[in-house]
Amino acid sequence: MEAGARLEAQFAFLNEADRLKSVLRATTLVDGSRPENSGEHSWHLALYALILADQAGADVDINRVIRMLLIHDLVEIDVGDVPIHSADGLAHGSADTVAAEARAAERIFGLLPQDQGMALRALWEEFEAAETPDAVFAKSLDRVQPVMANLMSGGGTWTTYQVTRAQLESRVGVKIARGAPALWDWVKAKVAPFFA
Amino acid sequence: MEAGARLEAQFAFLNEADRLKSVLRATTLVDGSRPENSGEHSWHLALYALILADQAGADVDINRVIRMLLIHDLVEIDVGDVPIHSADGLAHGSADTVAAEARAAERIFGLLPQDQGMALRALWEEFEAAETPDAVFAKSLDRVQPVMANLMSGGGTWTTYQVTRAQLESRVGVKIARGAPALWDWVKAKVAPFFA
Numbered sequence: 112m113e114a115g116a117r118l119e120a121q122f123a124f125l126n127e128a129d130r131l132k133s134v135l136r137a138t139t140l141v142d143g144s145r146p147e148n149s150g151e152h153s154w155h156l157a158l159y160a161l162i163l164a165d166q167a168g169a170d171v172d173i174n175r176v177i178r179m180l181l182i183h184d185l186v187e188i189d190v191g192d193v194p195i196h197s198a199d200g201l202a203h204g205s206a207d208t209v210a211a212e213a214r215a216a217e218r219i220f221g222l223l224p225q226d227q228g229m230a231l232r233a234l235w236e237e238f239e240a241a242e243t244p245d246a247v248f249a250k251s252l253d254r255v256q257p258v259m260a261n262l263m264s265g266g267g268t269w270t271t272y273q274v275t276r277a278q279l280e281s282r283v284g285v286k287i288a289r290g291a292p293a294l295w296d297w298v299k300a301k302v303a304p305f306f307a
Numbered sequence: 308m309e310a311g312a313r314l315e316a317q318f319a320f321l322n323e324a325d326r327l328k329s330v331l332r333a334t335t336l337v338d339g340s341r342p343e344n345s346g347e348h349s350w351h352l353a354l355y356a357l358i359l360a361d362q363a364g365a366d367v368d369i370n371r372v373i374r375m376l377l378i379h380d381l382v383e384i385d386v387g388d389v390p391i392h393s394a395d396g397l398a399h400g401s402a403d404t405v406a407a408e409a410r411a412a413e414r415i416f417g418l419l420p421q422d423q424g425m426a427l428r429a430l431w432e433e434f435e436a437a438e439t440p441d442a443v444f445a446k447s448l449d450r451v452q453p454v455m456a457n458l459m460s461g462g463g464t465w466t467t468y469q470v471t472r473a474q475l476e477s478r479v480g481v482k483i484a485r486g487a488p489a490l491w492d493w494v495k496a497k498v499a500p501f502f503a
Contacts, residue, residue, distance in 0.1 A: 157377050
C-alpha cells in the first residue's frame with residue numbers, strides 16, 4: 112500500500128474512532144455529574160492497567176493489556192454499550208450482541224490498512240474470549256473501574272438497577288478475582304458497607 | 308508500603324484522575340457537537356500512537372509513548388487546558404503556566420505510592436521537555452489530533468481564533484514535523500484547501 116493511501120486508511124479509522132466519545136455508558140463519572148462515555152472510559156482503564164500492573168500475574172504483558180484496553184470498546188460505536196446490571200442485562204453476552212459486535216469489528220477494524228486491521232481485530236477477539244492471561248487481567252480491570260465509580264458516587268448503577276450483593280459477586284466479583292484475586296479481596300471489603 | 312496502603316494510594320490517584328474527564332479543551336469532537344475533554348483526548352492520542360507507530364523513528368519506543376500520552380494532561384486537573392490558538396495564547400508555555408503545572412504534578416503524582424509517583428512524574432517531565440525521541444514523537448501526535456478535529460469539523464479553533472496558515476505552521480506544523488516529518492507533509496496537503 113502506497114504511503115499516502117496507508118495514511119488515508121489510518122485516519123479514516125482514527126476519525127471514526129472519535130465517535131466512541133459519544134457512546135454513553137450506564138456508569139457515571141466518579142463525581143456523579145454525568146454518564147461516562149466509552150472513550151474516556153477506555154483512557155481510564157488504560158491508566159488502571161498502568162497503575163495496577165503489580166496486581167497482574169507474572170505472565171501478563173502490561174503493554175499488551177494497555178493496547179487491548181485502548182481498543183476494547185470500539186465496537187460500541189455501532190452496537191452501543193450493553194450494561195451488565197441493566198433491566199435488559201440479559202443482552203450482555205447474548206448471541207445477538209456477540210454477532211452485532213463481530214459485524215462492528217469487521218467494519219471498524221476494516222477501515223485500517225489490512226495488516227493493522229487484522230492485528231487489532233485479533234487483539235480485540237483475544238480480549239472478548241477472555242482466555243489468555245493478558246485478556247483475563249484486562250477484563251478484571253474493566254469490571255473494577257465501574258465498581259469504584261459506583262462506590263465514589265454513592266451507588267450509581269447499583270442503586271439504579273437495585274443490584275444485590277450476590278449479583279455483584281456473580282456478575283463482577285468473579286471476573287475481577289479471576290485476573291486479580293488480591294485486588295478483588297480489597298475491593299470487596301471496600302464495597303461491603305454499601306451492601307450491608 | 309503495606310499492600311492495602313499501596314492500593315489505597317493507587318485508587319486515590321485513579322479516582323482523582325477521573326476529574327480529567329471534566330476538563331474541557333478548545334477543540335471539539337470530530338462531528339463538532341461539543342468540546343472535547345482531556346480524558347477522552349488522552350485516549351484518542353494513545354490510539355494515535357498505536358496506529359501511527361510506523362511514522363516514528365527507529366529510536367522511538369511506542370509503548371513508552373503510549374504511557375506518556377496516557378498521563379500527559381493530568382496536570383490540567385488543577386491548571387485547566389491552555390489552548391495554543393486562544394486570544395490569551397501567550398499563556399501557553401508561559402513561566403506562570405509552567406510553574407502551576409509543576410505544582411499540579413507534585414500534588415497529583417504525589418497521591419501515588421512513592422516509587423510509581425516518581426516514575427510517572429519523570430515520564431511527564433520528559434514529555435514536557437520534548438527532548439527525547441519518545442517525547443518528541445508524543446508531542447507531534449498531540450499537535451496532529453486537533454488539526455484533524457478542526458479539519459473534520461469545518462474549521463473549529465482555526466475559525467474561532469482566526470488562525471492564519473503562517474500561525475498554523477509556526478505553532479503546530481513545526482512541532483509535528485520535528486517528530487513525524489512525513490506525517491506533517493501529508494497533513495499539510497490535507498489542510499491546504501482550508502487556508503487557500
